Every structure is written in structure tokens, then in C-alpha cells.
Amino acid sequence: MALLLLRNLLHSFCNALRPLSQTPQTGPSAADMAVFLLLCVFFAVGLALLALQLKLRMSVHGPQEPPRLPSLPLIGSLLSLRSPHPPHLLFKELQRKYGQTYSLMMGSHCVIIVNHHTHAKEVLMKKGKIFAGRPRTVTTDVLTRDGKDIAFGDYSTTWRFHRKIVHGALCMFGEGSAAIEKIITAEAQSLCAILSEAAAARLALDLSPELTRAVTNVICALCFNSSYRRGDPEFEAMLSYSQGIVDTVAKDSLVDIFPWLQIFPNADLHLLKKCVAIRDQLLQKQYDKHKVDYSDSVQRDLMDALLRAKRSAENNNTVELGADSVGLSDDHLLMTVGDIFGAGVETTSTVLKWAITYLIHHPQVQRHIQEELDSKVGGDRSPQLSDRGSLPYLEATIREVLRIRPVAPLLIPHMALSDSSIGDFTVRKGTRVIINLWSLHHDEKEWKNPELFDPGRFLNSEGTGLIIPSASYLPFGAGVRVCLGEALAKMELFLFLSCILQRFTLSVPSGQPLPSLEGKFGVVLQPAKYNVNATPRPGWERIKCQPC
Numbered sequence: 001m002a003l004l005l006l007r008n009l010l011h012s013f014c015n016a017l018r019p020l021s022q023t024p025q026t027g028p029s030a031a032d033m034a035v036f037l038l039l040c041v042f043f044a045v046g047l048a049l050l051a052l053q054l055k056l057r058m059s060v061h062g063p064q065e066p067p068r069l070p071s072l073p074l075i076g077s078l079l080s081l082r083s084p085h086p087p088h089l090l091f092k093e094l095q096r097k098y099g100q101t102y103s104l105m106m107g108s109h110c111v112i113i114v115n116h117h118t119h120a121k122e123v124l125m126k127k128g129k130i131f132a133g134r135p136r137t138v139t140t141d142v143l144t145r146d147g148k149d150i151a152f153g154d155y156s157t158t159w160r161f162h163r164k165i166v167h168g169a170l171c172m173f174g175e176g177s178a179a180i181e182k183i184i185t186a187e188a189q190s191l192c193a194i195l196s197e198a199a200a201a202r203l204a205l206d207l208s209p210e211l212t213r214a215v216t217n218v219i220c221a222l223c224f225n226s227s228y229r230r231g232d233p234e235f236e237a238m239l240s241y242s243q244g245i246v247d248t249v250a251k252d253s254l255v256d257i258f259p260w261l262q263i264f265p266n267a268d269l270h271l272l273k274k275c276v277a278i279r280d281q282l283l284q285k286q287y288d289k290h291k292v293d294y295s296d297s298v299q300r301d302l303m304d305a306l307l308r309a310k311r312s313a314e315n316n317n318t319v320e321l322g323a324d325s326v327g328l329s330d331d332h333l334l335m336t337v338g339d340i341f342g343a344g345v346e347t348t349s350t351v352l353k354w355a356i357t358y359l360i361h362h363p364q365v366q367r368h369i370q371e372e373l374d375s376k377v378g379g380d381r382s383p384q385l386s387d388r389g390s391l392p393y394l395e396a397t398i399r400e401v402l403r404i405r406p407v408a409p410l411l412i413p414h415m416a417l418s419d420s421s422i423g424d425f426t427v428r429k430g431t432r433v434i435i436n437l438w439s440l441h442h443d444e445k446e447w448k449n450p451e452l453f454d455p456g457r458f459l460n461s462e463g464t465g466l467i468i469p470s471a472s473y474l475p476f477g478a479g480v481r482v483c484l485g486e487a488l489a490k491m492e493l494f495l496f497l498s499c500i501l502q503r504f505t506l507s508v509p510s511g512q513p514l515p516s517l518e519g520k521f522g523v524v525l526q527p528a529k530y531n532v533n534a535t536p537r538p539g540w541e542r543i544k545c546q547p548c
């Protein structure tokens, strides 16, 4: 079409140039054709040269900046981010206009939003060390004494050292250890006892504090070798401070975008400081107790493991650097333990809450899991970790819950530690990078009906084996900053859910609406509160507290 147009234009041009005396011809002459062909060649060569020049310019100036949302001095892209939706939904929506990877300004900070798994994996895995930084914000600094923890601490020698110790301690007490299975099982048992009592009294229960207590006790056993009983005032204090932290920290609140706002009274910041003070008191109490009881010959928990690392660094008996240079101050020790608490409790208990919420919405999935439990485990004994391989439908359900409602839908923000690139886009040092896990897990090209809760998508066609049907699935992140508690969390999810579903069928009291699937956005995405009826399954009615 374009060539035809060009040809007609040239033809008129040639006719115009022809001497007036010449009689016009009806069709193009041989000379016309030759001129036309010559110009076509010029045109093609011109295009090729232009392409070459563009390519050369790209290699000189490097790749391009990602598309950017409109931004104004001082306030950045704030006006384009006004939305009734939480950030993960808004960021997914903005892809339509700006593409899968785009940037925006949060005040004076450049933030790149990644919505596709290829770029997400480039950031987390291929260039994991370059993007392993964490931006500092006012609220996370309050929470972590200026980043002296693992989750919000910047990538450094101290951070690597702490992560190594915690990983070692979690391996010793957690992954693959019979001790942790026993601890989780005991907590699942006491949770089932509470459900039995409520069922006997015909009471519907808000499971949220019960699940949180059970998961808190697992982490308490790991960190402090201790646990809380129901109604323990210290546990009640912990519950309320945890909620205060979830509600106020790392939500891209205005004070995190414009730190100078700290000078004005700020209710959220005030609440956060109050909650952090209560948490610090509890941590300090455990720390002091551990320092008194400490012995080099026994390592009871994570606190002991950290104390041992600190002492050996102080005595210079370590191959690592000295205590000061690796940052084993009291603050670091306390913040590291606090972090495991923060990261280990809210996440796992929230996934359990989402699992129960979806099971209530999908009673056929609940029945399927119970049939699987009945046929593979039976009613004479309780599920164990060794049953995981023979309960694929339950495992697939856990995977589907982690997909459809990722607890950390934006992970934790990453930061470029040097100039780099994501795909064809340049990234400057200091740029913040947000991986929108929500977009990855709800990508219509990767997941059929992504909003549909369908555990079957994680099973092979025979329904007997587990699969990961898409590369767009990263519930625990990946690479250098991958979740430290992934193995522990998976054990907890399996043991708690299998134990509950072996004995009870969960539903909402008759006449009550089904619980909302929307979720409240904070440092984790939490389901709303609602009451649950736990009806004992046939054969379990009279058993009040049978060990799991």
C-alpha cells in the first residue's frame, strides 16, 4: 500500500518534471519505471541507515529508561496514584497504559514496578546481588533500629553474617528436625482442643487469635525455647502490638515518602512507636534471661545461637570478622530475633486464615482433602510430615492459596546497589524496585481464570502428582533475599491444615454471609475477621483432645 502510494507520487512528480511540449502518456514509461526503482533503492538504503544509526545510538547511550508515570517536583507521581484500590491492584492495572515494567516517583525516589516474571526473575535471581539492597524508610527504621535486622537491613557483611546464623539455627531446630515437627504437632493439637470445646458449646469462633497463638508458639519455641498459654497477658500484649505494627509499617504511608513529615504529629507513627516499645520490652526480657542461663555447651534456640556467634566473634575465635565489624551489637541480636518473630508469625498465620477462608467458600475442596486424608492417613493416627508425599491434593490446595492471595503481594521493596538494567531498561543505583507478585500470580497469560480458586491447576492430569504449571509463581520470593522461613512455613501449613481437616468441617454459622475475599493491605494482606463453625467429623465428636 505504502509502495503503491509512493509509486503514484513519483509518477506525478516525474510528469510534472517532464517538458511541457511533451505529450502526456497514458501509462508509465520505461524511464519512469527506472526513476521509480532508483528512488525505491534510495528509500530502502535510507531506512537501513536510519535503523543502523538508532542501533548505534542505543549502544552508545545504553538501554532506555522505563516508561514513567507523570510526576511533579516534590510530590512525584502521587497524583497518578490516587485510587480506591490497594497498591498491588493499582500497579497491575497501570500495566495497561505503561507496559509490564514502568517507573514512578515516590517523592524524590525513583521506583520501578515489575509486573512480569521474566523481569522479576532477572531482579531476584540473575542480578540478585545487584538488587539485594533495601530502601530505608521512617517506619522500618523505627521498627528495626535503623535497619539492624535481616528483612529490612541493607545488603552488607553484617546482614550476610546474620542471615547465615539464622539460616543455620533454623536448619538445626527447624527444617528436617523431628523436634520442630513435635512442636508444631503439639500446637495443632491444642488448637483442635479449642475447636472441640467451642463445638461442644455450639460456639462459632474467630480463629484469628487462635491461629496466631499457635504459630507464635512455634516461633517462640524456635527463638526462646518457650511458649504461651491461652489468655497469657504477655501473649495478649503481643497480639495487640503485632496488629499495630502490621497496620502501620511499610505501607508507603506519607511519612515514608516524605520523611520531613515526621516533624508533625502523626497518629500512625505514634502507634508504631508504642507497639515497638512493648515488643522491645518482651525481647529484652528474653535476651536478659538467655544471657544469664547461657552455656557454651548447650544451644537451646536461636537466641543461644546468636549469643554464641557474638561471644566467639568477641573472643576473635571466628573465621568471620570481629564482633564490631560484623555488627553483633545487642541491638542487632534483638532486631534479628524480632524480625524472625515479625516475619514468621504474621505471614504463616495469615496464609492459614486465607486457606480457611477459601475452604469455607469451596466446601467441595474441603471434602476432597478430607477424602484424601481418610484414605491415606485414616482415623487411627494423625497426619505427619512423612505423609506429605501421599496427600497431593492438600499440598496443591496450599500452593493455590499462596498463589491466589500472596501474603506479601509486593514482596519487600528491593533497591539497586549499582547502575544496572532490567530487560532493555536502564536502572540507576539507588532506584527502588517493587516486584508486584500479585501481577505474577494473576497474569491471565500464565494462569487460566486467575481469580478462580482451583487447586487442580497444581496437579498433573491424573491428579496424582504435584506440578508448578507456570514460571510466574514466587510465593516466597527467590534468590539472595528469598524467604528464610520457607521450609518451616510449609511444614506448619501442612501440619495445621491436615490436623484440623482430619477432625473438623469448617463453615460460617447458618445465616451468616461468606467471608470477604478482598483482604486488607498492610505489611501483609490480611483477610477480614469472621466467626467459624468447626463441626467435628463423624468419629471425632467425642474425642476432646486426641494427640495429632
Ligand code: HEM
Pocket: 124, 150, 151, 152, 163, 339, 340, 343, 344, 345, 347, 348, 351, 407, 408, 411, 412, 413, 475, 476, 477, 478, 480, 481, 482, 483, 484, 485, 486, 488, 489, 490
Ligand atoms: C507462608 C508463610 C510465609 C510466606 C508466604 C513468606 C514470604 C516471604 C516473602 C515473599 C519474602 C520477601 C522476599 C523478598 O523481599 O524478595 C519473605 C522474606 C522473609 N521471610 Fe518469609 N514468608 C513466610 C514465612 C516466614 C517464616 C516462618 C519466617 C521465619 C522463620 C520467615 C522469615 C523471613 C525473613 C527473615 C525474610 C527476609 C529475608 C531477607 O530480606 O533476606 N518467613 N518471606
